[in-house]
Amino acid sequence: MKKEIAHFKVNGRSYEVILTPETTLSELLREQLDLRGTKQACGVGECGSCTVLVDGNPTLACSTLAIAVRDKEILTIEGLSRGAQLHPLQQAFADGGAIQCGFCTPGMIMMAKALLDENPDPTREEVKEGLGGNLCRCTGYVKIIDAVMASAEKIRKGDN
Amino acid sequence: MKPFEYLEPRTVREATELLSTYGGKARILAGGIDLIPRMRKGEIETEYVVNLQKIPGLEHIAAHEKRGITFGAMARLRSIEVSKTIQNKYPILYEAIHQITSVQTKYMGTVVGNVCVATPASDVATALFALGARLRISGAKGERTEPIEKFYVDYRVTCLKRGEMVTEVVLPDPPPGIGTAFLNLVRTHADIAKISVAAAIVVQNGICQEARIAIGAAAPTVFRAANAEALLMGQKITPQVIDKVAEIAAGETKPITDLRSTAEYRMGMAKVLVRRAVQKAMETVKA
Numbered sequence: 001m002k003k004e005i006a007h008f009k010v011n012g013r014s015y016e017v018i019l020t021p022e023t024t025l026s027e028l029l030r031e032q033l034d035l036r037g038t039k040q041a042c043g044v045g046e047c048g049s050c051t052v053l054v055d056g057n058p059t060l061a062c063s064t065l066a067i068a069v070r071d072k073e074i075l076t077i078e079g080l081s082r083g084a085q086l087h088p089l090q091q092a093f094a095d096g097g098a099i100q101c102g103f104c105t106p107g108m109i110m111m112a113k114a115l116l117d118e119n120p121d122p123t124r125e126e127v128k129e130g131l132g133g134n135l136c137r138c139t140g141y142v143k144i145i146d147a148v149m150a151s152a153e154k155i156r157k158g159d160n
Numbered sequence: 161m162k163p164f165e166y167l168e169p170r171t172v173r174e175a176t177e178l179l180s181t182y183g184g185k186a187r188i189l190a191g192g193i194d195l196i197p198r199m200r201k202g203e204i205e206t207e208y209v210v211n212l213q214k215i216p217g218l219e220h221i222a223a224h225e226k227r228g229i230t231f232g233a234m235a236r237l238r239s240i241e242v243s244k245t246i247q248n249k250y251p252i253l254y255e256a257i258h259q260i261t262s263v264q265t266k267y268m269g270t271v272v273g274n275v276c277v278a279t280p281a282s283d284v285a286t287a288l289f290a291l292g293a294r295l296r297i298s299g300a301k302g303e304r305t306e307p308i309e310k311f312y313v314d315y316r317v318t319c320l321k322r323g324e325m326v327t328e329v330v331l332p333d334p335p336p337g338i339g340t341a342f343l344n345l346v347r348t349h350a351d352i353a354k355i356s357v358a359a360a361i362v363v364q365n366g367i368c369q370e371a372r373i374a375i376g377a378a379a380p381t382v383f384r385a386a387n388a389e390a391l392l393m394g395q396k397i398t399p400q401v402i403d404k405v406a407e408i409a410a411g412e413t414k415p416i417t418d419l420r421s422t423a424e425y426r427m428g429m430a431k432v433l434v435r436r437a438v439q440k441a442m443e444t445v446k447a
Contacts, residue, residue, distance in 0.1 A: 002165065021166035021209065024196070044197035048264060057267045063196040064268070067166055068189070068211055111263065132350070133262025 006070045011079030026050045026061035037077035037106050048134035051107040052076045058114040077106035092151035100138035108134050112148045161199050167210045172298050180300040180323030182208045190273035228333040237266040252342035256287035261350045272326050278316045281352040281377040289374030290358035299324035312381035337364045339445035341437040353377050354421040355429050359437040363445050368392045378413035385409035406435035
């Protein structure tokens, strides 16, 4: 099918790629831009593993046509750390044992970031609701929620 | 995904022209949460994808003094959910959206997209039926407005003709004396409903002046239980009347058996949910 040149802005960096319209955002990120932190699990919008932020909004990359977001700001898990310094969410997940097999983690963290950007002081219940669309098949939700609560506090104190 | 040609109209007119030219070969992309996964699974193959996301002015939510509210085809579920006007004036629409677990889905998906997918298991559409929603439709030959009941023709079939698209939802102002309720039954809220019921009743001086009872996931489309509604009209709403109304409403369902429930169970639960919904709607009527 027709290929075209498209420009993308991912984690603040500009990319120029040759694209077919049926390329999903997760395929673009993983296969063409080599940003494999974004995971694709179910591939049909059920599990939240592929969550990235598009203009700040949590978005399922598997269910998004890359071409439709070519003029937007895309943020993936690779864009969170500053060099070797992890984002408070990443640090809290690592410190709190919130990562088991790790496959759901990038999606969890990106969704949690969107949640904290909107509501920096959430209740535990609000964190649970916010992560409602992210599945962890190791089923370790308690530590994930603990980690988001802990990092929310750190971010509020400006301790990052 | 099978290859397709991607089209990005900048106006509703451009979009309806494209839809008119390509007819059944084209699919509309709004939020993409239904279309893209189904294209990936091979359930939908299409030659053209018409993306509405680049058309300015379709994301609005506009409250009109005494004339209800309108919102555009690209108003996201999330925007409707957090709208204070929706929460205050149309709480059952808020509830139907709020109980959707995936926040990402709500940021991406639109109410109009949900309606146009035309699945009978739409909680959002069930709430819209009870609220008396109308849909503004644009086509190459002009505009029309249809009540949501007329919009649904059959399972996943709407009244949209070649070249037409829904541009706006219109919700009438809630009349004085209205009470509403939304209820559903689910295995888990991450799943679609086994059955859902939304009710709106208008009571003045103790007498029912208007009644809408909508049922989802119990027939090929969301529908209104017309006989049950007729039974409420002009009546004092007593527990005996409510029991009878629930029984009649259950008889109006045409459920199927699938992995979520048997037809018998759905019919039985229709009766229970309609009874509870009418009771709850009564309790929310402001004296």
